[in-house]
Amino acid sequence: MTVIQADDDTIVLDNVQHFYLEHIFESGQCFRWNASSEGSYIGVAMGHVLEIRQQGPNVVLHPCTMEEFERVWRRYFDLDADYGAIKHSLAGDPTLDKAMEFGYGMRLLHQDPWECLISFIISANNRIPRIKGIIEELSMRYGNQLEYKGRIYYDFPSPNELARHTPDEICECRCGYRAPYIVETARIIAGGEIDLKAIESMEYHEAHRALMKLPGVGPKVADCVLLFGMGKGEAFPVDVWIKRVVEQLYLPNASLKDIKKWAYQRFGRLAGIAQQYLFYYIRENSR
């Protein structure tokens, strides 16, 4: 991959391997990217609006300076990881092989831990379109405005911003019984009682325990935050889909603990990416 500055606010990634936007954005790891009518995706992440499109083997980012690319998007899109090598070491399992073929070009994003935390608290017992709707509504009401091509977009609100409101106010975003979890978690983070940066620097198990102290955060949500927001490859979020497929193919009547242990022994630090391929594959092929 070569990074080229095409003009003042356009970056072109020349000849990118293992990169396919639809599989990155539609695999359920993020909630704020939407396909545009022109075949690109537009999203808000890390305090920026970005439009991204694929042109043959190239990827075009706009509006984006070289400085912004290096500071934000290189890491966000996991561009220094060698997905060829990752797939090679995961190869050999028939189901996972099919899943990797199906989800070609998928990548694990490095999202903002705070946004990830609230997003996955909202995801509990919920459906993806509604999750997206709630996050959008929270951002519109409480997030900073960003403009792009004459349209207003909204950044995800800060801990301070969300902590300032009552559960009843937050509930107007249709997040239902999750509203008190959101407000309380925002207060704990805003007040510095729990420090996400510190959790990020912990080893996986310790970080998992620390996150579970937050209201609305159970084992599944904690694993999602660790995997999608803190780069912990050992995290293996077990949801109904994963539980179903693991029980069916590998471990009948397994408990949550059994499944996580099995995943770590089998995949190690690639457990999370294996989970993501499996999740996307079974979800997309069972409707």
Place this chain on the structure above:
DNA sequence: TGGCAGGGTCATA
């Protein structure tokens, strides 16, 4: 049209 389940978590027993 009503019932049901959805990328889980929490409170109880």
Place this chain on the structure above:
DNA sequence: TATGACCCTGCC
């Protein structure tokens, strides 16, 4: 360790 309730929505 195992159940049931839970805000809402979309689908059958």
